Structure formats: structure tokens, C-alpha cells
Amino acid sequence: NTANYLSTSHSTSIVLDRSVDHKLQINFNVTLRHLPCRFASVDVSDAMGMHLLNVTRNVVKHRIDGAGQFLGKVADRAPQIVHGASEKGLAPAPHVHGLSVQLTDHNTFQQVAGGSELVLVNFYAPWCPWSQRLAPVWEETAEQLSKKPYASQVTLAKVDCTSPSARQICAEQRIHAYPTVRIHRGKKAVSHEEYHGDRSIPKLLAFIEKNVPDPESGIKPPPFWEQEEIQAGGSGPEGCIVQGFLHVNRVPGNFHISAHSATHSLQMSVVNMTHTVHHLSFGNRLGLDDFMLLPEEVALAWNP
Numbered sequence: 563n564t565a566n567y568l569s570t571s572h573s574t575s576i577v578l579d580r581s582v583d584h585k586l587q588i589n590f591n592v593t594l595r596h597l598p599c600r601f602a603s604v605d606v607s608d609a610m611g612m613h614l615l616n617v618t619r620n621v622v623k624h625r626i627d628g629a630g631q632f633l634g635k636v637a638d639r640a641p642q643i644v645h646g647a648s649e650k651g652l653a654p655a656p657h658v659h660g661l662s663v664q665l666t667d668h669n670t671f672q673q674v675a676g677g678s679e680l681v682l683v684n685f686y687a688p689w690c691p692w693s694q695r696l697a698p699v700w701e702e703t704a705e706q707l708s709k710k711p712y713a714s715q716v717t718l719a720k721v722d723c724t725s726p727s728a729r730q731i732c733a734e735q736r737i738h739a740y741p742t743v744r745i746h747r748g749k750k751a752v753s754h755e756e757y758h759g760d761r762s763i764p765k766l767l768a769f770i771e772k773n774v775p776d777p778e779s780g781i782k783p784p785p786f787w788e789q790e791e792i793q794a795g796g797s798g799p800e801g802c803i804v805q806g807f808l809h810v811n812r813v814p815g816n817f818h819i820s821a822h823s824a825t826h827s828l829q830m831s832v833v834n835m836t837h838t839v840h841h842l843s844f845g846n847r848l849g850l851d852d853f854m855l856l857p858e859e860v861a862l863a864w865n866p
Contacts (some may be wrong), residue, residue, distance in 0.1 A: 581812070583812070584811065584812060585809040585810065585811065585812065586809070586810055586811075586812050586844060586845070587807050587808070587809055587844065587845055587846055588807060588808045588810060588817060588842075588843075588844055589806075589807045589841065589842070589843045589844070589847055590804070590805065590806065590807070590808075590839070590841060590842050590843075591803070591804075591805040591839075591840040591841040591842075592803070592804050592805070592819060592837050592838065592839050592840065593626070593630075593801065593802070593803050593804075593837060593838045593840065594801050594802050594803075594804065594819065594835065594836070594837045595626070595628075595630070595799070595801040595834075595836060595837075595838075596799045596800075596801055596833075596834035596835075596836060597801060597802055597821060597833065597834065597835060598625070598800045598801070598802060599623040599624070599625050599636045599802035599804075600636070600793075600823065601739060601821050601822065601823050601826070601828065601833075602623060602802045602804055602819055602821070603615060603616040603819065603820050603821070603822035604616065604617045604618075604621050604804065604806075604808070604817065604818075604819055605617070605817065605818055605819070605820050605822075606808060606810060606815070606816075606817045607815055607816060607817075608810065608811050608813050608814065608815025608816075609813050609814040609815060610811055610813050610815075612811065612815070615822065616822060617808065620806045620807050620808065620809075621804065621805075621806035621808075622635065622636075622804075622805055622806050623635070623636040623802055623803065623804050624636065624802065624803040624805075625795075625800060625801075625802060626800070626801045626802065626803060627795065627798060627799075627800060627801070628798020628799045628800070628801070629798065630801075633794075633795065633800070636802075641758070641790070643758070643759070643760055643761060643825045644760040644761070644762055644765070645692075645695050645696075645760075645761050645762070645825075646699050646760065646761055646762020646763055646764070646765070647699070647762075648698035648699060648702055649702055649763060650698070650702060652698035652702075653698070654691070654694035654695045654697065654698065655694055655697055655698065656688030656689070656693075656694055656697070657688060657697065657722075658697040658698050658700070658701045659701070660700075660701025660702070660704055660705060661701065661704040661705050661707075661708055661718070662684070662700055662701055662704040662718040662719055662720050663717060663718070663719040663720070664719075664720055664721075664722070665683070665719050665720065665721045665728065665731065666725065666727045666728050667727050667728065667730070667731070668730055668731060668734070671683075671721070671731045671751070672751045674717060674719050675719070675746045675750075675751040675753070676746065676749050676750055676751035677717065677749060678715055678716060678717040678746075678749065679715040679716070679747065679748065679749065679774065679775055680715060680716045680717075680745075680746070680747060680770065680773055680774055680775075681716070681717045681718075681719060681745075681746035681747075682716075682717075682718050682719070682743055682744070682745060682746075682757065682766075682770070683719045683720065683721060683743065683744045683746065683753075684696065684700050684718070684719070684720040684721070684741055684742075684743050685720075685721045685723055685732055685735065685737045685740065685741060685742040685743075685744065686720060686721070686722060686723065686740050686741045687722070687723050687724050687740040687827065687829070688722065688724060689724070689827075690740040690741065690826075690827035691827065692740065692741055692825060692826055692827055693740045693741045693827070695761070696741050696761050699761060699762060699763055699766070700718065700720065700766075702763055703718065703763050703766045703767060704718040706763065706767060707767065707770065710767075710771070712771070712774045715774050715775070716770055716774060721737075723737055723740065723829070733832075735753075736799055737829075738828060738829050738832045738833050739823060739826040739827065739828050739829070740826060740827045740829070741761075741826070742756060742826075743756060743757040744756055744757075745757055745773075745792065747773075754794055754795050755786055755792050755793070755794050755795070756792070756793050756794075756795070757769065757791055757792065758791055758792065758793050759790070759791030760791075765791075769789075769791055772784070772789070773789075799834075804819055805841075807847075819835075819837070821833045821835065
């Protein structure tokens, strides 16, 4: 009748989880178009006090460029970067004066980055502890480089990304982690390579010597894909596809993808975490036979 139709009622039902498994599987596939894989961390926490950072087991990451094209699969564990010390005993510092070229605006960047056969540019922030550790090493490397026979072909430069006049450079170069070392070759101001090797004077000098072309003999440096210190990118911003599955406790909790690095300081105000969730499900992945048993409306919405 009309009275019953217009009235409201409340009911409560409790459904117990009859599964004997102590773990729940979470399957996911997420694309972050503006966050490089080396900074994408899968984190898990729950009400029982578990808190895991950068889970890599059963998680696969693929690098993509700005157009969504694959750049390659990421290793399960990133190589450990060794932080060298000053050979003169200098302590880490926000600023260290030396022989490297300070780039302060767009024009000087274009001139210097495109002015030598090999140019390494250190993008840093004075407040960053990793930048402070690299500062004396960078200047002592420049000093020792000036005594090498190939010194005229190489330039070491640096950009303070907190300087008002240099912020445009860092924005144009899409710098959001410090320190970032870019590699410019062949007198070109455009770079698609980054140095990911050890931050020590011997390693930097060895890398430079290996990558300086010899005009007399015509010997060229080895290609970037043969050098583990180099990571080459594509056009535009670099992103990451993160996919896989997690085994978590059957208790209240959450998992998320965050921006994190053990060897860089991230400028979170410019980190873009925009993402697309292609797949998210719970439980074991369905085989074809199980999929055929799903109700039609569920099967239509299923996105494996």
C-alpha cells in the first residue's frame, strides 16, 4: 500500500569471510605518465602495523615516454649509487665555488650545453643533502678535469634550481629530483641521457674519459646502451607503467604508489602523480573457465 511505499526501513546483515587463506591477493595495473619508474614506489600498510616501502616482489615496472611508447623494463632492484667524498677533505655544502660553470638563465644554458663535445650538467638544490654531498665532489672533478689533455672538449656545469633566474631552466628540463646529472653530446643543447653512476671523483672522471670522442683516431664513445651508468629517455616527460600483484593480510589496510627515492630529494610541488588505473581486482586471477562462469553484467565490466 501507499503507506508502506512511503516508509523507510533499515536492515543489517553480516557476511563472514569463509576463506581459510590468511593472505589476500590484490592485482593492479596503473600508468603514471609523468613519474619516472625510478621514483615510483609501491607501498603497503595495514592495521596490524605492517608498513612496507617500495615493494618489488611480483611488481613489474615499464618505462614509457611522453607519447606512451615503451622505453624498457626496469630492473627489480635499482643499482646502488656510491657517494664519494671530497679528496681534499671538504665537507658537504650547499654551495662550493670551483671550476664548474654556473648556469643562471636560459641563454647561458643553451650556449654552454651546446658548446662542447661533452657537457655534464648538475641540476641541484642547496637544501638537498644529496646535492650537498655531490657539490665538493663535482668541483674537485672539474679541477682534475682541467689538467687532462681532453679538457677543452668537456664542460662541467651546474644549475641551482632554487635560483629565481634559473627556475625556468629546470622547468624546461623537467627537473623534479635533485641532484640530476644530464649528459649533452656533440654540441647539442638537447639531452636524452642521464648519468646514474656513482657520484665519486674517480667514477666521474672515468665516465668522462670513456665518453670523450678522439678526433685524431676517430674513435667514438661506446653507445649508451652498453654503459650501465647511462639511462636514456625519449621525447617529453617520462612515465611508468606499474603492474603486478600483492599478497596482503586480510585486515584493514591500504596500498598506494608514492614518489620516493633513496638517492634523490624530490621537489614534490612539481611532481605530477596523475595516473590511470587500468585494472584493480582482488583474489586470484581468473582463468578462461572461471571467467565463463561470471554473470553477464560482471563479465562485461571485467577488465583483466
